[in-house]
Amino acid sequence: MGQGKDTAGPVACRRGTRPRVFVVSGPSGAGKTSLCAEVLRRLPWLRLSVSHTTRPPRPGERDGKDYYFVDRRAFERMAEQGLFLEWAEVHGHLYGSSVENVHSGPAGGGLLFEVDCKGAMQIRARIPGAVLVFVLTPTPGDLIERIRKRGDVSRSELEVRLRTARQEIQSAGSFDYLVVNDTFEEAADRLRAILIAETCRKEAAPPDWLAAWAREFDSLLAEGV
8 A cells, every 4th residue: 555645625524613723743853742742731722633553552652542553454444435634654654644533623622633744735635724833853963863862763764764854854845834843842832832823813713703793792782781
């Protein structure tokens, strides 16, 4: 099964039930997973979209919390049925975000996707209003050092990840925001600020909310309040 290519159109959600969609991406080692965990801790209205994957669980990971762990056959069947908003094969394993995550997301809240750059572009194609954030280290040397410090990456895996990172960085211009992960707390503050600011856009308000507000205001004025 090749690279995920979704030909389906925009995701249709029931009026008033669709959450604000945020997508965080960037090369391996940039620190996006830690940043996402931190803003999820700080923002109670934000929920993580749990992805499906065919890779085996790592120590401490739990099914349904960190990922939905499935075998390749089950994953491919879901992809064939068009059940993924985006999916891709990364380092020999399949990863995908279910369309159902958007439909069952918190109404009036936010749904956070942490995906690779190709997945981010797929989500943007399906959900044009999605907000895309690219996370990067201050320097290339920092990125290489962070990957090496993980300790579970062989030399050949390091080379693959660095080549992939070079390709991903070329897509950074297609994102809405860039967060440089220099000092973790400051980077988390910037990511949090982006998410909050985006929820304050007038486009993020429920349909006809302003019109309903104005009608209620007129009614109060008519009553002589």
